[in-house]
Amino acid sequence: xxxxxxxxxxxxxxxxxxxxxxxxxxxxxxxxxxxxxxxxxxxxxxxxxxxxxxxxxxxxxxxxxxxxxxxxxxxxxxxxxxxxxxxxxxxxxxxxxxxxxxxxxxxxxxxxxxxxxxxxxxxxxxxxxxxxxxxxxxxxxxxxxxxxxxxxxxxxxxxxxxxxxxxxxxxxxxxxxxxxxxxxxxxxxxxxxxxxxxxxxxxxxxxxxxxxxxxxxxxxxxxxxxxxxxxxxxxxxxxxxxxxxxxxxxxxxxxxxxxxxxxxxxxxxxxxxxxxxxxxxxxxxxxxxxxxxxxxxxxxxxxxxxxxxxxxxxxxxxxxxxxxxxxxxxxxxxxxxxxxxxxxxxxxxxxxxxxxxxxxxxxxxxxxxxxxxxxxxxxxxxxxxxxxxxxxxxxxxxxxxxxxxxxxxxxxxxxxxx
Amino acid sequence: xxxxxxxxxxxxxxxxxxxxxxxxxxxxxxxxxxxxxxxxxxxxxxxxxxxxxxxxxxxxxxxxxxxxxxxxxxxxxxxxxxxxxxxx
Ligand SMILES: Cc1cc2nc3c(=O)[nH]c(=O)nc-3n(C[C@H](O)[C@H](O)[C@H](O)COP(=O)(O)OP(=O)(O)OC[C@H]3O[C@@H](n4cnc5c(N)ncnc54)[C@H](O)[C@@H]3O)c2cc1C
Ligand SMILES: [Zn+2]
Numbered sequence: 001x002x003x004x005x006x007x008x009x010x011x012x013x014x015x016x017x018x019x020x021x022x023x024x025x026x027x028x029x030x031x032x033x034x035x036x037x038x039x040x041x042x043x044x045x046x047x048x049x050x051x052x053x054x055x056x057x058x059x060x061x062x063x064x065x066x067x068x069x070x071x072x073x074x075x076x077x078x079x080x081x082x083x084x085x086x087x088x089x090x091x092x093x094x095x096x097x098x099x100x101x102x103x104x105x106x107x108x109x110x111x112x113x114x115x116x117x118x119x120x121x122x123x124x125x126x127x128x129x130x131x132x133x134x135x136x137x138x139x140x141x142x143x144x145x146x147x148x149x150x151x152x153x154x155x156x157x158x159x160x161x162x163x164x165x166x167x168x169x170x171x172x173x174x175x176x177x178x179x180x181x182x183x184x185x186x187x188x189x190x191x192x193x194x195x196x197x198x199x200x201x202x203x204x205x206x207x208x209x210x211x212x213x214x215x216x217x218x219x220x221x222x223x224x225x226x227x228x229x230x231x232x233x234x235x236x237x238x239x240x241x242x243x244x245x246x247x248x249x250x251x252x253x254x255x256x257x258x259x260x261x262x263x264x265x266x267x268x269x270x271x272x273x274x275x276x277x278x279x280x281x282x283x284x285x286x287x288x289x290x291x292x293x294x295x296x297x298x299x300x301x302x303x304x305x306x307x308x309x310x311x312x313x314x315x316x317x318x319x320x321x322x323x324x325x326x327x328x329x330x331x332x333x334x335x336x337x338x339x340x341x342x343x344x345x346x347x348x349x350x351x352x353x354x355x356x357x358x359x360x361x362x363x364x365x366x367x368x369x370x371x372x373x374x375x376x377x378x379x380x381x382x383x384x385x386x387x388x389x390x391x392x393x394x395x396x397x398x399x400x401x402x403x404x405x406x407x408x409x410x411x412x413x414x415x416x417x418x
Numbered sequence: 419x420x421x422x423x424x425x426x427x428x429x430x431x432x433x434x435x436x437x438x439x440x441x442x443x444x445x446x447x448x449x450x451x452x453x454x455x456x457x458x459x460x461x462x463x464x465x466x467x468x469x470x471x472x473x474x475x476x477x478x479x480x481x482x483x484x485x486x487x488x489x490x491x492x493x494x495x496x497x498x499x500x501x502x503x504x505x506x
Pocket of ligand 2: 426428482
């Protein structure tokens, strides 16, 4: 694998860009591996990379039923932030943000991480109090957070609705300057290339159908390309987690729901940051191509369909207009959906399971893209050492029976409310 | 748009309803003191890819709780009955 650099761009230009190597191989599966990771989204690929790099475990395959990065990794609205306040979450997401800050160098691949800041708008005195509390917890953990007044927000975001009769008046905002966005595909590609460079086999167009069992332990996977033995099998399949857990006789505190995203026609630079509306579940940023990237609520009912319904289109665009009236005559270019692994408390799992040989990474809800580097890093640690790192120690399955849910929103066991 | 055939009101848009989750879980008897049965009821779900029986509340219609059969893979709608009297 050649290293990418300004020099390599120049050298390949001289030969008409005909001699670039493939970014990763396309191998046939071997009959056995030390670790088989199921799912080549960002999380599965990052796990493979850190297994090889941090723990020297290189006899690893990542098995993907479609193409790598074609799941939620390639469907999300790419917001990266670390404004979490529950013990268990706060330090984990901050680890992730720190890894993001060096990721392009680490992978020798431009993931276009752009720390353009994120505003969480507040529309009532109660929301300001909640924001102040969240900000204080973040700062106590060494994470940047700023509480901005209405006037400060207005100076920085002059294009949102400050009129007296706005349905959700702007009272202020919690602001994280180190938050931002990244190029989602590049994250999958960068980790894939770096993992492949460490000797990991990435096997696409190969679906895991079930497991190989020995004395009640999982010792490999059945796939559409035949059986593959593995000392450890690690799931990282997002919305398909329930399906693959069921084949291992596990019932999980997870429901699969559909979440949509929207991109407008391109326009000149307008939104140079990330804005989360506090009046409804809605957020907006602008891509480098100029499209406004928007996301909203879940469709609200269990779904594996990977396509959304029109009520949420209307709801999300009404929110966009309530926030920035000026967008009312823009047209949508595209919209799509992903299938989300919604957990019962809104927080994830990175853990061993009750079945020997099977490991679980899932329950990411809407928020797993930002988690990608730390998720891979902590999952690799858990798989290699058979125990969690302290930053993912709370992401266990048994937290529910111990009464230690990590419910950031205080919404209760309702997956469609997180 | 999903359209739900409410046994009281007839065919109505999903926007008139709120979703109430998996209708196959059953509440344990109130004197059941086993943690595991309550764990199962409150937190654990089969989450199938395919046929699903689920609660919907016709909150902007007759206000009845309904049990709908719906396919989670393609959103095809099956039967819809009143939840009242099913004994949860
Ligand atoms: C519309 C939308 C907006 C979002 N916005 C944000 C955001 O702004 N910020 C944020 O942090 N997060 C966001 N998320 C969440 C984020 O995208 C996900 O949590 C994260 O990308 C999950 O990564 P993953 O690697 O776990 O899953 P995925 O990328 O979904 O990868 C799982 C892979 O497993 C494969 N797979 C499944 N079953 C099998 C099988 N049987 N055999 C082999 N392979 C299999 C799938 O094909 C898939 O490629 C959003 C999600 C959506 C859908
Ligand atoms: Zn009705």
